[in-house]
Amino acid sequence: MRKVDAAEWLLSMTTTPERAAATAGDLTEEAPKRGPLWFWWSLSRTTASLVWRTFAETPLLTMRVALRAFLLEVKMLALFTVILNGYIAGFSLEQRGIVLASEAMMMGCYFCVGELVARRAPGRELPASLAFFSMDQVLRIAIQALLPAESTARNPALPFLIPVLIASNLVALFAGIHLTRKQSAQARPISR
Amino acid sequence: MSNIPALGEFEQVVLLAILRLNEDAYGVTIRNEIEKCTGREPAPGALYTTLDRLEEKGLVRSRTGDPTPERGGRSKRYFTVSASGLRAVTHAQRSYQRLLEGLELPGLTCAQS
Numbered sequence: 001m002r003k004v005d006a007a008e009w010l011l012s013m014t015t016t017p018e019r020a021a022a023t024a025g026d027l028t029e030e031a032p033k034r035g036p037l038w039f040w041w042s043l044s045r046t047t048a049s050l051v052w053r054t055f056a057e058t059p060l061l062t063m064r065v066a067l068r069a070f071l072l073e074v075k076m077l078a079l080f081t082v083i084l085n086g087y088i089a090g091f092s093l094e095q096r097g098i099v100l101a102s103e104a105m106m107m108g109c110y111f112c113v114g115e116l117v118a119r120r121a122p123g124r125e126l127p128a129s130l131a132f133f134s135m136d137q138v139l140r141i142a143i144q145a146l147l148p149a150e151s152t153a154r155n156p157a158l159p160f161l162i163p164v165l166i167a168s169n170l171v172a173l174f175a176g177i178h179l180t181r182k183q184s185a186q187a188r189p190i191s192r
Numbered sequence: 193m194s195n196i197p198a199l200g201e202f203e204q205v206v207l208l209a210i211l212r213l214n215e216d217a218y219g220v221t222i223r224n225e226i227e228k229c230t231g232r233e234p235a236p237g238a239l240y241t242t243l244d245r246l247e248e249k250g251l252v253r254s255r256t257g258d259p260t261p262e263r264g265g266r267s268k269r270y271f272t273v274s275a276s277g278l279r280a281v282t283h284a285q286r287s288y289q290r291l292l293e294g295l296e297l298p299g300l301t302c303a304q305s
């Protein structure tokens with residue numbers, strides 16, 4: 001993926017496709033003069049500004065989509081809990097198979113959330129995803145606080161696994177967004 | 193007079209830069225013009241969000257140019273100031289001029305409108 005494509009992809013999650021393409025083009029045009037570091041720094045700042053603007057101008061709309069995504073996650077988590085309790089009860093958290101199975105389910109859940117966000121908030125996927133992710137982290141902290149201390153303390157690898165698990169969940173989320181947008185674009189071709 | 197939209201300082205700077213550039217106003221040239229005239233390098237994020245806001249207020253119009261290879265095949269988004277944009281920036285600048293009238297600032301001669 002060329003850097004202009006990456007920039008356009010990221011920006012299109014915060015604004016219209018035409019504006020995203022023009023902005024990515026502007027940054028690409030200036031990059032040879034100002035350097036690659038400037039390109040990525042400017043892209044980050046532009047994306048952050050557009051995310052903030054979406055939150056400021058359409059807070060209710062963005063939060064509604066994030067809340068829908070969160071409710072979907074809660075429903076799926078409840079379903080996973082039933083499956084895990086019903087079929088593999090008796091396994092403990094430190095068993096690798098359980099961690100992998102639950103993570104695969106979580107990735108599936110994040111993928112579905114990505115699909116929902118892309119359908120419900122086209123051009124605002126990034127702010128809605130960030131709002132969802134914040135709600136998700138609050139839920140996780142609450143679950144951790146409610147779980148008995150020994151269930152998390154028994155697995156010494158868990159603190160190291162957490163960043164990997166979060167990253168893989170986010171990859172699944174953006175894959176869901178990307179594939180849904182691709183399908184929408186194929187269904188409704190846009191001339192550029 | 194009352195239906196002329198109020199403009200922020202950076203909005204005025206952007207509108208004036210677009211007016212100076214005539215037909216060649218797009219993201220890169222607007223940034224460079226602002227930097228050249230004010231000595232300040234505007235943050236790209238601030239510039240694009242301001243341009244979007246001005247367009248949504250109807251103060252500027254945009255059109256898409258042809259894609260070029262140095263831009264990775266992406267089109268330029270050219271901006272022009274609309275009639276209401278011109279009214280708004282003129283009104284804002286008159287206000288500044290009225291504030292300046294009678295003042296003697298070092299190195300500044302106030303042009304009479």
